[in-house]
Structure formats: structure tokens, C-alpha cells
Amino acid sequence: MATVEPKLILLFSGKRKSGKDYVTDLIHQRLGPDVCCILRLSGPLKQQYAQDHGLDFDELLGAGEYKEKYRADMIQWGEKQREKDPGFFCRVAIKEAQQPIWIVSDTRRLSDLQWFWREYPSQSRCVRVEASEETRRERGWEFTTGIDDAESECGLDQGVDFDWIIKNEGDGSQLEEQLATGLLSIAKEKAKED
Ligand SMILES: Nc1ncnc2c1ncn2[C@@H]1O[C@H](COP(=O)(O)OP(=O)(O)O)[C@@H](O)[C@H]1O
Numbered sequence: 001m002a003t004v005e006p007k008l009i010l011l012f013s014g015k016r017k018s019g020k021d022y023v024t025d026l027i028h029q030r031l032g033p034d035v036c037c038i039l040r041l042s043g044p045l046k047q048q049y050a051q052d053h054g055l056d057f058d059e060l061l062g063a064g065e066y067k068e069k070y071r072a073d074m075i076q077w078g079e080k081q082r083e084k085d086p087g088f089f090c091r092v093a094i095k096e097a098q099q100p101i102w103i104v105s106d107t108r109r110l111s112d113l114q115w116f117w118r119e120y121p122s123q124s125r126c127v128r129v130e131a132s133e134e135t136r137r138e139r140g141w142e143f144t145t146g147i148d149d150a151e152s153e154c155g156l157d158q159g160v161d162f163d164w165i166i167k168n169e170g171d172g173s174q175l176e177e178q179l180a181t182g183l184l185s186i187a188k189e190k191a192k193e194d
């Protein structure tokens with residue numbers, strides 16, 4: 001378990017190229033590294049997958065073709081691990097977290113959310129990042145069977161009551177305002193609480 005009790009956990013989800021990394025990086029910058037950290041469930045997943053398959057972990061962390069080549073197999077492998085132990089990647093991801101606010105940038109399945117809701121019921125909030133298919137295509141997305149129609153992308157399409165839905169169209173010109181009036185002001189308040 002983490003060494004500190006968090007004050008707020010923002011559980012992010014969204015389709016490929018909706019801008020999860022972009023939006024979570026922006027929030028991280030606004031709150032600052034002493035207050036907030038970004039945690040990725042895919043980090044421990046990729047590390048273990050790379051080790052078991054003799055692959056390059058750093059390349060899997062990158063945004064290039066290497067990750068895409070292994071994505072479908074990595075999804076299946078990750079699903080088998082989660083069937084055995086649904087909280088495994090969550091537990092590893094939070095291990096080193098020290099800051100009062102955690103951003104989990106890549107929740108994909110109800111089992112991920114359920115784990116946080118169970119362990120941290122009062123601190124967990126769900127955030128969805130949304131962008132139209134047109135915007136996502138402009139960012140390089142192409143529909144891929146076996147990936148975009150699988151649980152990894154669609155597991156949270158239904159059944160979640162999101163606390164915030166962030167619209168990240170085009171260059172995200174409305175992004176700052178949406179964050180400032182909602183999520184960021186709550187996060188700053190929480191960070192100040194004793
Ligand atoms: N609001 C934005 N303004 C400019 N570029 C953006 C914006 N949102 C996302 N992008 C760009 O689109 C691409 C995909 O975004 P990313 O955050 O990696 O998506 P995801 O993590 O959801 O797959 C990246 O190159 C990112 O820099």
C-alpha cells in the first residue's frame with residue numbers, strides 16, 4: 001500500500017487519443033509536483049509484460065509503433081492477469097505515491113474503479129476525457145478491430161457516473177476554463193485540508 005493516505009484520487013478514463021495524457025499533464029502542471037502525482041496502471045502492466053516476453057520496457061512506454069505492435073497481445077495478457085488478481089496493477093501503481101493528490105491517468109475497466117472505490121471510498125472521483133472521432137483522427141487515431149471494440153477501450157462506456165466530463169476538442173481552447181471552474185478548484189481546496 002501507499003505510504004501516505006491521499007486526499008483526492010482522480011480516476012481518468014477516455015478513448016485513445018481523447019487526450020488523457022495531455023489533460024492529466026496539464027492538471028499536474030497546474031497543481032505542481034509537490035501536491036500531485038500521475039500514476040499509470042499501464043506502467044506495471046508493461047513492465048511485467050516486457051519482462052515475461054523479453055521486450056523493451058522503455059519502447060512500450062513510448063508513443064511509437066512498438067507499443068502499437070504489441071497492444072492487442074498486451075491487452076489480452078493484462079486481462080488474464082486481472083482475472084487472477086483484479087487489484088494487482090492498482091496496488092503496484094500506487095506503491096510509491098507520496099503526494100496528497102493522485103491522478104490515475106488510465107483506468108479502463110470497472111474492476112480498476114471498483115478497486116479504488118473499495119480501498120479509498122471517500123477520496124475517489126471519476127473523470128472522463130472526451131473528444132469527437134474527428135478530433136481523435138486528427139491526432140492520429142484509426143479504428144482498429146480487436147482494440148477499439150474491446151473492453152480495454154469500451155469497459156467504462158456504460159455504468160459509471162462521472163464526477164467530471166472534460167471536453168477536449170481540437171486544440172482544447174475550452175480546456176483551461178473547464179478545469180479552472182471545476183476540478184482544479186476542488187483539488188486545490190482538498191490539498192489545503194488537514
Ligand atoms: N488540447 C490539446 N491540444 C493540443 N494537442 C493535444 C490536445 N489534446 C491532445 N493533444 C495531442 O493529441 C495526441 C493524443 O493525446 P494523448 O493525451 O496522448 O491521448 P490519450 O492519452 O488519450 O491516448 C498527443 O500528441 C497530444 O499532444
Ligand SMILES: C[C@@](O)(CCOP(=O)(O)OP(=O)(O)O)CC(=O)O
Nearest residue numbers: 016017042045074075078106108152
Ligand atoms: C495494455 C494496455 O495497458 C496498453 C495501454 O497503453 P497506454 O496506456 O500507453 O495506451 P494509450 O494511452 O491508449 O495509447 C491497455 C490495457 O488494456 O490495459
